[in-house]
Amino acid sequence: MSFSDELRRDNARDWDACVDHRFVREIFAGTLPPEVMRRYLTQDYQFIDRFVALLGMAIATADRFESRIRFAQFAAMITSDENTYFQRAFDTLGVPDAERRHPVLTAPTAGFQTLMKDAADSRDYGSCLAVLTVAEWLYLSWADRAGEKLPVDFVHAEWITLHNNDGFRSFVTWLRSELDRVGATADTAGRTNAAAFFRRAATLERSFFDHIYE
Secondary structure, eight states, X not given: OOHHHHHHHHTHXXXXXXXXXXXXXXXXXXXXXXXXXXXXXXXXXXXXXXXXXXXXXXXXXXXXXXXXXXXXXXXHHIIIIIHHHHHXXXXXXXXXXXXXXXXXXXXXXXXHHHHHHHHHHHTOHHHHHHHHHHHHHHHHHHHOOTTOOOOSSHHHHHHHHTTTSHHHHHHHHHHHHHHHHHHHHOOHHHHHHHHHHHHHHHHHXXXXXXXXXX
């Protein structure tokens, strides 16, 4: 079993709860209430700054030039296509500028910000990879549903297609292989640290999905 598969297996309860979450069912059905989507996107948008910083640390600590290029290309997508989606969605949902930039942070959002900062501050490539792998692989896992029709509302539909297109699938496949490669040569402490970051990320993902309905 690969390192990434082992980590997903060890966190199956939280992982599976996210993939089959009420949020996922409702966004595909197009029945997600606007106020829930608004809370979700407003809080999710607060991750981008720390997420890009984490990508920067992955670039800095990667042991291969090819890996640095792959992360740099992904960072460009996050700061262009995905950021543009957020702004269009906020306009449609009537989110004022102050709420986009400085909302009151919920506990899961603050937890995610701390997690990404801790991973970056570790200056450990494996730990950075673990958090990034959960963030992207878990989203591909719930968004990539063969045969599912897309909802009519672009706010719902484009959030799905941002996470199930061929380019994103390719990146997640590479990201997993990178975590597997690094994990295969890491010492016990390195694997333990990566597993701990993976677990924190999976737990927070579930908490984040749950809390938008509270």
